[in-house]
Amino acid sequence: MMLLKYFQQFITFIIKFRIAITSIIFALCCFSTYLIFSKIKIDNAITIWFLENDDVYKDYLDFQEKQGSDEIIVVMIPTSNAFSKAHLNKLRKLHQKIDTLDNVNSTYSLVKAQYPIFANNTMYLNAIINDNRSEKATQNILNKLPAIRDNLVAENNTKSFFYIQLKPLSKVDQIKDKLLTEIKQIINSELDDYKITGAPILVDEINKSVSKESVFFAIIITLLIIGILLIVLPRKIYLPIALVAVAVPVCLLFGLYVILGFKLNMISMLIPTILMVYTVSDVIHIISIYHSNLLKNTFKTSNELIVNSLYQSLKPCFYTTLTTIIGYLALCVSPLPVFKVTGFFTFIGLLISFGFAYIITAIGFRFLQSDKSIASSKNNVKLTIPLFIAQKLNYVTTHYKKTILVSFSILLLAGIISIFDIEVNSYSIDLLHDGKAKKDLRAIEKTLKGTLRLSLDIYSADGSSLMNDKTLRLIDKFQQKITQEDDLATPVSVIDFKKFLEKRFGVHSSVKNVKLKPFDSQNKLFFKLVSDDFSRISINVNSISIGSKELGILLSSIRNSFNTVFNNDNNIILKINGSLPLYLKLHEYILVTQLRSFGTALLLSFLVLFYFIKKFRTSILALIPNLLPLLLTAMVMVALDIPLNASNAMIAPIMIGIAMDDTIHLIHKYKLYKSQGFSVTESMDKATIFTCRAVFSTTFTLVLGFSVLLFSRLTNMREFGLLCAVTIFFALIADALVLPALIKAFDK
Numbered sequence: 001m002m003l004l005k006y007f008q009q010f011i012t013f014i015i016k017f018r019i020a021i022t023s024i025i026f027a028l029c030c031f032s033t034y035l036i037f038s039k040i041k042i043d044n045a046i047t048i049w050f051l052e053n054d055d056v057y058k059d060y061l062d063f064q065e066k067q068g069s070d071e072i073i074v075v076m077i078p079t080s081n082a083f084s085k086a087h088l089n090k091l092r093k094l095h096q097k098i099d100t101l102d103n104v105n106s107t108y109s110l111v112k113a114q115y116p117i118f119a120n121n122t123m124y125l126n127a128i129i130n131d132n133r134s135e136k137a138t139q140n141i142l143n144k145l146p147a148i149r150d151n152l153v154a155e156n157n158t159k160s161f162f163y164i165q166l167k168p169l170s171k172v173d174q175i176k177d178k179l180l181t182e183i184k185q186i187i188n189s190e191l192d193d194y195k196i197t198g199a200p201i202l203v204d205e206i207n208k209s210v211s212k213e214s215v216f217f218a219i220i221i222t223l224l225i226i227g228i229l230l231i232v233l234p235r236k237i238y239l240p241i242a243l244v245a246v247a248v249p250v251c252l253l254f255g256l257y258v259i260l261g262f263k264l265n266m267i268s269m270l271i272p273t274i275l276m277v278y279t280v281s282d283v284i285h286i287i288s289i290y291h292s293n294l295l296k297n298t299f300k301t302s303n304e305l306i307v308n309s310l311y312q313s314l315k316p317c318f319y320t321t322l323t324t325i326i327g328y329l330a331l332c333v334s335p336l337p338v339f340k341v342t343g344f345f346t347f348i349g350l351l352i353s354f355g356f357a358y359i360i361t362a363i364g365f366r367f368l369q370s371d372k373s374i375a376s377s378k379n380n381v382k383l384t385i386p387l388f389i390a391q392k393l394n395y396v397t398t399h400y401k402k403t404i405l406v407s408f409s410i411l412l413l414a415g416i417i418s419i420f421d422i423e424v425n426s427y428s429i430d431l432l433h434d435g436k437a438k439k440d441l442r443a444i445e446k447t448l449k450g451t452l453r454l455s456l457d458i459y460s461a462d463g464s465s466l467m468n469d470k471t472l473r474l475i476d477k478f479q480q481k482i483t484q485e486d487d488l489a490t491p492v493s494v495i496d497f498k499k500f501l502e503k504r505f506g507v508h509s510s511v512k513n514v515k516l517k518p519f520d521s522q523n524k525l526f527f528k529l530v531s532d533d534f535s536r537i538s539i540n541v542n543s544i545s546i547g548s549k550e551l552g553i554l555l556s557s558i559r560n561s562f563n564t565v566f567n568n569d570n571n572i573i574l575k576i577n578g579s580l581p582l583y584l585k586l587h588e589y590i591l592v593t594q595l596r597s598f599g600t601a602l603l604l605s606f607l608v609l610f611y612f613i614k615k616f617r618t619s620i621l622a623l624i625p626n627l628l629p630l631l632l633t634a635m636v637m638v639a640l641d642i643p644l645n646a647s648n649a650m651i652a653p654i655m656i657g658i659a660m661d662d663t664i665h666l667i668h669k670y671k672l673y674k675s676q677g678f679s680v681t682e683s684m685d686k687a688t689i690f691t692c693r694a695v696f697s698t699t700f701t702l703v704l705g706f707s708v709l710l711f712s713r714l715t716n717m718r719e720f721g722l723l724c725a726v727t728i729f730f731a732l733i734a735d736a737l738v739l740p741a742l743i744k745a746f747d748k
Helices: 002-016 018-039 055-067 085-098 135-143 146-150 169-190 199-232 236-259 268-296 302-333 337-368 381-399 401-419 436-448 469-482 494-505 548-566 579-613 616-626 628-639 651-675 680-711 715-746
Strands: 072-078 104-108 114-119 122-127 159-166 195-198 452-460 536-543 572-577
Touching (some): 002 018, 018 236, 072 199, 135 146, 159 169, 169 199, 199 436, 199 680, 268 302, 268 337, 268 680, 302 337, 302 651, 469 536, 548 579, 579 616, 616 715, 628 651, 628 715, 651 680, 651 715, 680 715
Antiparallel strands (some): 072 195, 104 159
């Protein structure tokens, strides 16, 4: 009763000062809208997935600083002859203009390519392109440096490659959008035809996709919600109230999101859809109860009608909000910042949605009091269909509960088995829509055999020089084994220069006293192939875009080849650097996220159920059916060959919360009827009939809401939407059939 008293005071206060409160909400929404459209930024770089103190991430940043950034743009230029003066002049102009940009570290192409020469026991680099050298002589030099040649020209010299290396990510991250715009403008001014790719270009394209899809989904989900509300609301006059209740929390949350300096990404872009479909569910419950009480007309005053109607929905809506919140709050135990931030802000957004659902409906109902037409009892057809279904379900769960439970057990076992067949794999290319960026990437990878830099760094454990005959021979052997990997392009290292010198100048394997002049720390090269003290030699190789599972196999194969060649010599160490090992670490974190977050969500959900139900047996019976939707979804993932990846790693924890919403509503009414002296079967049947309309409406809303993601141009988003919709539908089946059958069979 104390809760009712405080709630009554709160709602009465809201109604009394409704004009002032409405004005404040309107002002806050206007301010938030301004921030969203003028200040929000988008970032989908791989580094957003890692904490700053993560060892793997720190190693990556250190690698970029010391050995050269792998933030590289690759431009493939078609030409009749890559060695023609006209084409070479185009390349020179590109170099001249792009090299002047502050945050470009270096550029590379035919006109900057160099080959080694040997004099006075010192190796120097000399330009390959020389006006005094014939085209035939130039090509002859390149043919003796096949690793260099394959990275510069292709297909009988009809394609040429131009590389742009940005400064390390930590230095250009904040201004990358502007820098890429400047680079593209220069390229467009100098080239009529080209294809372009590279990590910076792909991330920029993903950012644009997120921006466009965020707007697209906002429009589609709004239209969808309007359609849903027109179908499920008892009267159309409630539509403005419901829409305002849905829009305000999203607006205020993202205003806060911008104020706190967070950037939108492919995961957090889902927050508006989640909030809107969730809020619609709560608002439908509240409006349905209010309208039902309005038809009964048993309350003395308008305020009593509003207060009591809102209070009747408070407890079940609070617990469903709590279980939904648990799923997102569980994401905060993920090691990935993207999931932590998304989980936290969805948690905050759900709290805001819950609070404003009551504030806005209270104000809206008070404004509607003057319209007597809402008390008419039209549209009863909307009640007959769910009622008919509920009655049929009651018959089935009473007379066929053993069949239901046996079938349930079989599906449960099949789902558990399916879990072990789910592939954990992320494809970076799936983050791109089927547009120019993806086509350019595939075209360049087909020709160049790879665009993602992988640095195989060989160290001496004691810091001694690796420039000795034995070690260089072993490195050469290791490099030859690397060329046999299908997913790798031609590797480049000092071995290529050594072999060239041996053939051209007669400099043989005894190179320990040779000075490698071009590789000193002052020289502005693309990569440092050796350290200043020669304790490190690097083999740089490009990889094509492959899944994280294939990447793990590739890196493992590289390490096995290294161990085989060096016979597990403890003094020689291999370290693989670049964005690809970082991507592989992300793959590992995804699995950790799924296990940690799901375990946390499951435990917390059970505790909420137990607190709500107060009986251990009934709590267990209510929890078990909520596992079935997740296990059936696992079967769908296996059947459709959908891997567990960065986009759907949060499905299990958030769906356990959402799936439990209908369970809470059903068990709430079941407890109420049972406390009134009805039998277990009668109580469950009455609870099913009472909640059927709300349960079907919310499930319908959630399924359609997440199905909007099927219109995404991104494969990962489509899969996420499909799996969420399927899980929610399975949750309805579990609550409609399995839960009543379990309760009728085992509850006392």
